[in-house]
């Protein structure tokens with residue numbers, strides 16, 4: 592049996608009529624940037640997340656770049672983040688001359704270790720950029736507490752976190768991205784809510800920040816051809832918005848299918864002494880954007896699964912402090928031992944809503960077979 596890591600073909604086959612109609616409607620309405628579907632999709636995201644404002648942009652990366660620019664994560668100011676994430680979480684700071692300051696991760700959750708943040712705060716620190724990684728949110732209670740005591744801005748990288756919610760003390764559940772000053776989503780195809788190309792969104796409850804984000808996505812224009820700030824050309828594409836409007840209708844179902852797959856993986860693999868799973872911490876509802884296992888024989892297992900035509904992925908094989916593009920920051924091997932160890936042990940298994948439980952069982956059979964050898 593061949594089990595791919597991800598395909599959009601099954602989803603398209605299931606919902607072909609709806610997708611085709613959505614695309615045709617865009618074509619029939621005539622050419623439009625920031626067309627009606629973008630506005631409708633922004634509204635749908637506001638409703639789903641409870642955010643007051645949702646601003647569609649060209650990608651999750653751009654969402655991070657625009658919001659870090661607006662929050663002043665630039666000009667040699669320091670912003671605290673994790674070295675164990677996708678490049679864009681830190682390049683958005685460096686892009687405008689800001690300085691990413693890394694803090695090691697919690698070995699259980701793989702998110703930034705909130706207990707190590709405060710020791711890195713200096714007079715030059717302006718913000719914290721937590722990443723809600725793979726299946727769970729970073730500890731937003733501790734992060735918001737630190738931020739308010741030190742007067743720091745918080746930009747939540749919720750690129751992978753559509754659907755994840757966090758419950759603070761005495762609070763109701765809050766959607767990822769709605770707790771800090773800004774939150775960002777990515778609609779990269781493999782994400783929990785993914786399009787058929789690039790797309791992203793900035794969310795916020797702050798009216799002024801929302802207005803700035805709306806301006807920054809159209810070159811900083813407060814009205815046509817009047818530029819108050821140096822902005823970007825970064826709009827969510829109307830065609831992608833039309834596709835995402837179809838997909839957001841089924842998002843709860845998609846999330847619960849991911850949950851079922853994750854449960855089956857855990858049930859089948861938890862007896863295996865060579866395998867560990869990240870632990871969910873804090874009062875939150877996780878969403879399995881990725882399903883990761885941790886094993887000290889990761890590379891051998893990965894090669895075995897490849898031979899057996901099972902798709903896998905390694906997020907992330909090299910922590911950001913060791914990347915060539917960040918060598919100027921002066922970090923060295925050994926600076927963040929947890930991130931470095933996890934990058935050698937982590938392996939993502941196939942998970943997407945249309946994956947069958949037979950396929951999941953087959954992946955588990957092969958993994959268990961490998962460890963019996």
Ligand SMILES: *Cc1c(COP(=O)(O)O)cnc(C)c1O
Pocket residue numbers: 650651652653676677679680722748750751776777778779789790791
């Ligand atoms: C996917 C991702 C991004 C970037 O999103 P794009 O839409 O691909 O630009 C940023 N941060 C994290 C953690 C991601 O997983």
